[in-house]
Amino acid sequence: MLSDDELLRYSRQILVQQIDVEGQLRLKQSRALIIGLGGLGSPVALYLAAAGVGELHLADFDTVDLTNLQRQIAHDTQSIGQSKVDSAMARLAAINPQIHLRAHRSALDADSLAAAVAAVDLVLDCSDNFATREAVNAACVAEGKPLVSGAAIRLEGQLSVFDPRRADSPCYHCLYGHGSEAELTCSEAGVVGPLVGLVGSLQALEALKLLAGFGEPLVGRLLLVDALGSRFRELRVKRDPACSVCGSAHG
Template sequence: MLNDQELLRYSRQILLQHIDIDGQLRLKQGRVLIIGLGGLGAPVALYLVAAGVGELHLADFDTVDLTNLQRQIIHDTDSVGLTKVDSAVRRLTAINPEVRLVSHSTAMDEDSLAGAVAAVDVVLDCSDNFATREAVNAACVTAAKPLVSGAAIRLEGQLSVFDPRRPESPCYHCLYGHGSEAELTCSEAGVLGPLVGLVGSLQALEALKLLAGFGEPLVGRLLLIDALGTRFRELRVKRDPCCGVCGNRHA
């Protein structure tokens, strides 16, 4: 049950008829894995811990650099040189000490990633490279765990939810295939801080919807964000029955 302090802390979202006490209890019982604690993972972790998600698993093997602070708002100047996981734990504990935090501060191999995905209810891919996204997607398909995937570079962002529990849902590989060898990173192409904050906030929203069971998750839809013109566009995405990752999952 929720104690008096929790009822007070989460009162503004409990007032929402879509959440109420039952939804807040589902959030308290929820377990989430966040892959990457950079520009996207920062707002994701901050909003999920503030919302009262019961258990956050934090995965990032990088350390905080001065160049991160322009957009990775979970870290501060005193965090430079710390692992991003340790920096995030310090900040998240200060916001909500009732949430259990599980740290993964070393690079994951296939087995450890599979174990980390299997241990949670929802996975949020906040990484910045295609190889990690592909590995996370494959682990989520195997474990039948919903995946909230976001990306941002320059002044463009995108977001989608892949839910292998739904027969009609595509996976990340259905949409992007094998990617591109010429993939750019933010360190090469640049990115605006509020854009990653926007995409990360939307990822957190999708995770709360999945955990608490309200609204319409962004399954089978790709949200495209043009920050330069402040425009949003949505594309329908279908599952590829011949997909090498998820094609046989409902056979």
């Protein structure tokens, strides 16, 4: 049940026909893992907390640096030097004290990542490197958990949803294979703050759709964001039957 305070807190969201009280209750009963609390993870965490997702698991082994503050809006100047998890938890608790927060302050190895993924209903990959994305994808396929994946660099962003519960869904590896040896990070190539805010907000929206059960998630579709020209483009992505990660996951 939702309390009177919750009905009031989430009233504008409950008014949306596709969500209603039933969808809000599903959000309250949901658990989501956010991997990375930087430029993408900040808006993801803030919006999911504000929306009433009942339990947020926050994973990041880094500390807040002055160079983060141009885009990582979950943190502030007073947070410099703090664990990003601790900084984000303080902000989220201030926004919505009714949700539960779980901390992962150290890097997740294969075993701890598998356990972290198994403990939730949905995973949001807000990390900034290919190795982590590959490991998170493999864990989500193994545990049968939907993955909302976002990325942004310079003035370009992309977003997709991979849902191993669906036989037609590709996984991250189907799309990106073994990646690129020349992969750049934001610290090397730069990134504009509102772009990661946009991609992260879209990730949060996709998570709410999956958890509350409304709309059409971005499964089998890759959304490309061109911030320079203010354009969006969508590509269809098919599951690779020979994929080394999910190829045998559906029998």
